[in-house]
Amino acid sequence: MAPQSASEPEPGRAGRPDGPGRAGDGGEAAPDPRRWKALAVCLVAGFMTLLDISIVNVALPSIREGLHTPTSDLQWVLSGYALAYGLFLIPAGRLGDARGRRVVFMVGLALFTLASAACGAAQSSTWLVISRLVQGLAGGVVTPQISALIQQMFSGSERGRAFGMFGTVVGISTAVGPLLGGLLIQVAGEREGWRWVFYVNLPLGIVCLALARRLLPDTPAAGRVRVRELDPFGVLLLGAGVLTLLLPFVQEQQWHGRLKWLLVPLAAVVLFGFVKWESRCTKGGTQPVLNLSLFRVRSFWLGCLLILLYFAGFTSIFFITTLYLQSGLHYTALQAGLAITPFALGAAAAAGVGGRLVGRFGRPLVAVGLTLVAAGLVMTAFAVQHVPGRGVGWAMAVPLLVAGLGSGLVIAPNQTLTLSRVPVPMAGSAGGTLQTGQRVGSAIGIAAVGSVFFAQVAGDGWSAAYDHGLIVAVAFTVAALMVALADVAAGRRERNRTGEGVSPRKS
Numbered sequence: 001m002a003p004q005s006a007s008e009p010e011p012g013r014a015g016r017p018d019g020p021g022r023a024g025d026g027g028e029a030a031p032d033p034r035r036w037k038a039l040a041v042c043l044v045a046g047f048m049t050l051l052d053i054s055i056v057n058v059a060l061p062s063i064r065e066g067l068h069t070p071t072s073d074l075q076w077v078l079s080g081y082a083l084a085y086g087l088f089l090i091p092a093g094r095l096g097d098a099r100g101r102r103v104v105f106m107v108g109l110a111l112f113t114l115a116s117a118a119c120g121a122a123q124s125s126t127w128l129v130i131s132r133l134v135q136g137l138a139g140g141v142v143t144p145q146i147s148a149l150i151q152q153m154f155s156g157s158e159r160g161r162a163f164g165m166f167g168t169v170v171g172i173s174t175a176v177g178p179l180l181g182g183l184l185i186q187v188a189g190e191r192e193g194w195r196w197v198f199y200v201n202l203p204l205g206i207v208c209l210a211l212a213r214r215l216l217p218d219t220p221a222a223g224r225v226r227v228r229e230l231d232p233f234g235v236l237l238l239g240a241g242v243l244t245l246l247l248p249f250v251q252e253q254q255w256h257g258r259l260k261w262l263l264v265p266l267a268a269v270v271l272f273g274f275v276k277w278e279s280r281c282t283k284g285g286t287q288p289v290l291n292l293s294l295f296r297v298r299s300f301w302l303g304c305l306l307i308l309l310y311f312a313g314f315t316s317i318f319f320i321t322t323l324y325l326q327s328g329l330h331y332t333a334l335q336a337g338l339a340i341t342p343f344a345l346g347a348a349a350a351a352g353v354g355g356r357l358v359g360r361f362g363r364p365l366v367a368v369g370l371t372l373v374a375a376g377l378v379m380t381a382f383a384v385q386h387v388p389g390r391g392v393g394w395a396m397a398v399p400l401l402v403a404g405l406g407s408g409l410v411i412a413p414n415q416t417l418t419l420s421r422v423p424v425p426m427a428g429s430a431g432g433t434l435q436t437g438q439r440v441g442s443a444i445g446i447a448a449v450g451s452v453f454f455a456q457v458a459g460d461g462w463s464a465a466y467d468h469g470l471i472v473a474v475a476f477t478v479a480a481l482m483v484a485l486a487d488v489a490a491g492r493r494e495r496n497r498t499g500e501g502v503s504p505r506k507s
Contacts, residue, residue: 049139054177079250084136086439093144093432108141113205147431164355167412171347179337303418312445313476328462346404372406
């Protein structure tokens with residue numbers, strides 16, 4: 001992975017065919033006047049697919065009671081969605097680049113809506129698990145089209161604002177999931193309230209489908225392609241590698257013993273084979289599912305690594321917080337959701353600001369955000385230790401708000417910087433790669449933080465277990481901060497070599 005060249009274009013100018021209403025591979029057209037409405041459609045769809053990662057956390061007790069679901073099936077209701085979601089991100093991004101992002105977006109959204117209806121109507125745990133797998137697959141098809149469409153429709157400062165709004169959606173959907181789930185269960189009842197966690201997607205999905213057909217732009221470079229042109233063997237290798245890597249993490253609590261960790265080196269072997277195959281495709285003139293030349297761009301590969309580490313800490317916060325509040329302190333689902341709300345509010349407030357400032361400050365802005373997240377989590381651990389009993393929810397409010405403000409300066413700005421030098425014809429597969437990093441990070445983080453958390457509960461109690469889990473989450477956040485600082489330092493060295501003036505955009 002070589003450092004990015006000093007001759008690379010500025011953010012928002014990768015290969016020039018990247019602006020709103022642009023042809024996609026040469027020549028500029030006037031900005032599409034409907035681009036902001038089209039973005040709204042994308043953001044609502046993104047909110048739905050990302051919300052379903054976190055909203056189910058607080059619904060698990062209701063599902064257990066309503067369907068008499070065994071613990072092993074409950075784990076698959078939660079992790080099966082994330083697993084299927086992560087498997088299809090990169091292939092779906094490549095498919096959208098090749099066949100048209102609007103068409104692939106609509107197919108994925110229709111499947112997601114139908115799968116949500118099937119989840120809500122489930123009469124057995126097996127039915128629910130299968131429906132969740134299909135729902136996750138559909139979410140993985142939709143999500144990479146969103147970042148690719150933003151790349152296609154916007155350029156320059158507008159692109160930063162658009163990614164800022166998308167970052168707001170990512171942060172809010174993850175953090176507000178427990179609150180919304182708690183509200184739905186409170187209104188509909190403990191026994192059947194979990195069904196509305198899924199049914200809430202139906203009206204949103206139907207409206208989004210109708211608007212997507214009218215508002216989303218075509219992909220100019222897309223056309224009819226044969227199956228072999230989509231690199232099916234590469235897709236198979238990538239899927240096998242990601243599945244083998246994620247399985248021991250998502251099943252960490254269900255698969256006892258250490259043999260499961262042998263899947264990690266096996267995944268490394270499969271993914272190495274994938275890299276060799278993709279290199280061969282590139283040399284042979286076949287379009288690979290993932291163009292490895294992307295990883296010669298420093299901003300791209302460092303951004304992917306950063307977000308993987310950050311999501312390992314970020315997602316696990318909500319996992320252990322809801323467990324601690326509901327199981328340890330006997331909060332209701334609604335009370336647990338309300339306790340996490342300050343994080344969502346902070347993320348929402350800061351994400352829009354981050355999207356506007358990223359073009360000016362670059363990666364240092366992300367470093368500031370990561371510092372705030374780490375500080376907020378440390379303060380949260382301090383609050384839990386010094387405020388006894390059920391009042392801890394109030395004590396968490398300010399620390400979680402600080403962490404949320406930091407998160408808003410991480411997700412959207414990092415997405416803008418990571419994809420800033422990606423040519424638009426590769427935007428789908430690049431966005432899928434970035435999202436795959438998030439899902440892999442989430443699985444690793446929940447497994448690592450969860451194992452520390454559960455190991456402490458039996459001996460030291462819920463409060464000590466929560467503190468230990470937060471320490472691991474902080475460690476992941478600090479690791480992401482080290483990556484951000486390394487990118488800042490590399491950018492400064494590069495400018496010094498080329499004799500350029502200091503320009504925050506290039507850090």
